[in-house]
Amino acid sequence: MATQREKDAADYLQKHQIMELFDNLTSMLFFYRPDNPREFLVEQLKQLKLSKQTGVNQQNLFNNSNLDAVIRILDPANQSYITYAQYKHALTTLGIKDINESPEGVHEDKISHETFKSEAIEGLQRCSSTYIKSDV
Template sequence: MATQREEDAAVYLEKHKIIELMDNLTSMLFFYRPEKPRDFLIEQLEQLKLCQQSGMKGPNLFSDSNLDVIFGILDPDNKKYITFAQYKQALTMLGIKDINECPDGVNDDRISLETFRIEATRGLERCSATYAQL
């Protein structure tokens, strides 16, 4: 049974989205592999604070071209669509937890590149919205 202190800590972490923030920062470390990780993290936190103050979106590791590559891997025959299961798996692998279960094309089990990009970008933006809580 959780103690009051453990419950308070869990509420605090959730309220301030600390776990998501740490996940995002860790992903950035793995992606960029900076020579000076501490300096890199300080710089990222400073940039995130500026984003929060200016109302800008937080950083996103994946560009449209990165998303195109992911889609292409899932569509090696160049059919111009992927299945809903592939769509869900790809978004999950990108770290997106709250996946749109009814994207365009779901009824035909054909998710287009455009829909994949839109949903991935929205999901990644929601993930980086954790930075607004700094």
């Protein structure tokens, strides 16, 4: 049974999205592999603070060219669409938890590249937006 202190600690971590913050920072370390990790982390925290102040997310591991590469893997025949199953699996693999279950094209089982990229970018921004509630 959790003590009140443990519950308070868990509530604090959740309220300030501390675990998400550490997950994002750790992912960025693995992705960029900077020569000076401490300096890199300080810079990322500064960018998070700026994001909170401006309301514009400055961080994202995936850009358009990364998403284009994902699309080329999902649609090697270049049909201009992917299936709903591919869409859902790819977004989940990218770490997006709250997937739009009814994207444009779902009823035809043809999700356009543009729809996939739009959903991916929005989902990735939500995933990495630890600045929204945090006190960084």
